Amino acid sequence: MRDYEVECIECGARFSREDIVYTCRKCGGLLDIKYDYSEIDTERVVKAKGEGVWKYRDLLPFAEETKPVTINEGNTPLYGCDRLAKTIGIDDLCVKHEGLNPSGSFKDRGMTVGVTKAVELGVKGVACASTGNTSASLAIFAAKAGVPCYVLLPKGKVALGKIAQAMMHGAQVFSLKGNFDDALRVVRVLCEEEKLYLLNSVNPYRLEGQKTIAFEVAKKLDWEVPDRVILPVGNAGNISAIFKGFLELKTLGVIDSIPKMTGIQAEGAKPIVTAFKEGKAEIIPEDKPETIASAIRIGNPVNAAKALHAIRDSGGVAESVTDDEITEAQLMLARMEGIGVEPASAASIAGLKKLVRMDEIERDERIVCITTGHLLKDPERVIKICEAPKEVDADVDVVRKMLKM
Numbered sequence: 258m259r260d261y262e263v264e265c266i267e268c269g270a271r272f273s274r275e276d277i278v279y280t281c282r283k284c285g286g287l288l289d290i291k292y293d294y295s296e297i298d299t300e301r302v303v304k305a306k307g308e309g310v311w312k313y314r315d316l317l318p319f320a321e322e323t324k325p326v327t328i329n330e331g332n333t334p335l336y337g338c339d340r341l342a343k344t345i346g347i348d349d350l351c352v353k354h355e356g357l358n359p360s361g362s363f364k365d366r367g368m369t370v371g372v373t374k375a376v377e378l379g380v381k382g383v384a385c386a387s388t389g390n391t392s393a394s395l396a397i398f399a400a401k402a403g404v405p406c407y408v409l410l411p412k413g414k415v416a417l418g419k420i421a422q423a424m425m426h427g428a429q430v431f432s433l434k435g436n437f438d439d440a441l442r443v444v445r446v447l448c449e450e451e452k453l454y455l456l457n458s459v460n461p462y463r464l465e466g467q468k469t470i471a472f473e474v475a476k477k478l479d480w481e482v483p484d485r486v487i488l489p490v491g492n493a494g495n496i497s498a499i500f501k502g503f504l505e506l507k508t509l510g511v512i513d514s515i516p517k518m519t520g521i522q523a524e525g526a527k528p529i530v531t532a533f534k535e536g537k538a539e540i541i542p543e544d545k546p547e548t549i550a551s552a553i554r555i556g557n558p559v560n561a562a563k564a565l566h567a568i569r570d571s572g573g574v575a576e577s578v579t580d581d582e583i584t585e586a587q588l589m590l591a592r593m594e595g596i597g598v599e600p601a602s603a604a605s606i607a608g609l610k611k612l613v614r615m616d617e618i619e620r621d622e623r624i625v626c627i628t629t630g631h632l633l634k635d636p637e638r639v640i641k642i643c644e645a646p647k648e649v650d651a652d653v654d655v656v657r658k659m660l661k662m
């Protein structure tokens with residue numbers, strides 16, 4: 258049995274592994290999974306065989322014999338992006354495309370761990386509030402595990418591809434009259450009262466899966482970590498998880514520095530950026546978050562405390578970008594590097610561009626951007642920003658005349 262504790266990050270209170278608890282019962286703080294690193298065989302981590310999230314099961318909270326609920330998540334490519342780097346004015350840029358996970362977003366990394374834990378705990382159902390990708394991923398893993406799945410989506414605010422997935426994989430889908438933060442508030446109470454297992458990123462097991470992004474980046478670069486990792490921030494679980502992943506590798510002596518964790522939010526939903534810039538430890542929730550990047554349209558990020566630690570302790574920054582900057586970055590990624598991402602993911606590139614322009618990022622830094630979700634998640638946005646196909650007669654000369662060359 259891999260020994261671990263469930264511990265409050267604020268007051269240090271500990272909870273039993275069989276206890277279904279999402280935030281500290283004493284102080285309301287976020288929970289973290291803690292290991293005794295002196296018991297972990299570093300050599301086994303470095304030389305681990307297999308692929309994806311479960312390759313790193315020595316750093317996951319399960320017994321050796323636990324059978325994972327898996328659909329081969331993780332193991333996403335890290336693309337060198339020389340053309341884009343040159344355009345932005347930096348020397349070294351790689352993009353880790355998490356949109357190439359089985360459901361099309363990084364959420365699969367957290368869900369394989371979270372749903373495996375749900376099965377181990379013997380829960381009667383799983384549930385989440387979602388801006389879309391969490392519900393798509395949970396529906397798939399719940400289907401694989403044969404567990405009932407309930408998802409609450411903010412009405413009219415979820416990209417088409419994501420709803421399609423939740424519906425197709427058999428979740429009970431609710432369209433809630435309210436925003437994401439309302440949906441989360443409702444589902445938290447529902448889970449408590451109906452004994453359903455909550456799989457939003459407040460669930461600390463999800464972040465254990467997502468920290469493997471750090472392991473894969475470090476391994477791919479022969480354990481020479483980049484100077485900076487940039488990613489979009491919504492509920493702020495992923496930036497916290499990736500930071501934890503790097504911290505664990507450093508604790509184990511596998512790497513000797515931590516990348517500057519750099520979080521990007523949209524101008525219309527930036528409580529973490531505001532708290533960071535004002536030097537505050539807590540965020541002030543935003544009532545009406547608004548951005549075209551629906552995956553990060555979140556006014557009250559649950560993992561804010563962890564994310565602010567991650568950003569500050571690693572010497573990173575938090576910055577915001579406009580919807581226009583996001584759209585421009587989405588097009589650049591697609592047309593210079595062949596990487597198709599949904600708007601939220603492009604925020605990482607938009608943020609990089611802005612921080613270079615502000616001289617916050619130096620030209621010779623080695624940068625990794627995480628693109629969190631696939632282009633096809635949000636086809637309606639593509640139709641809005643790209644030129645429509647031209648209707649033509651079935652005649653060579655007619656088509657030829659219209660070719661732009």
Ligand SMILES: *Cc1c(COP(=O)(O)O)cnc(C)c1O
Nearest residue numbers: 390491492493494495552629630
């Ligand atoms: C969930 C999600 C995010 C935000 O991640 P957090 O962990 O909530 O900060 C960003 N982009 C995409 C595509 C997502 O699905």
Ligand SMILES: [Zn+2]
Nearest residue numbers: 265268281284
């Ligand atoms: Zn506590």
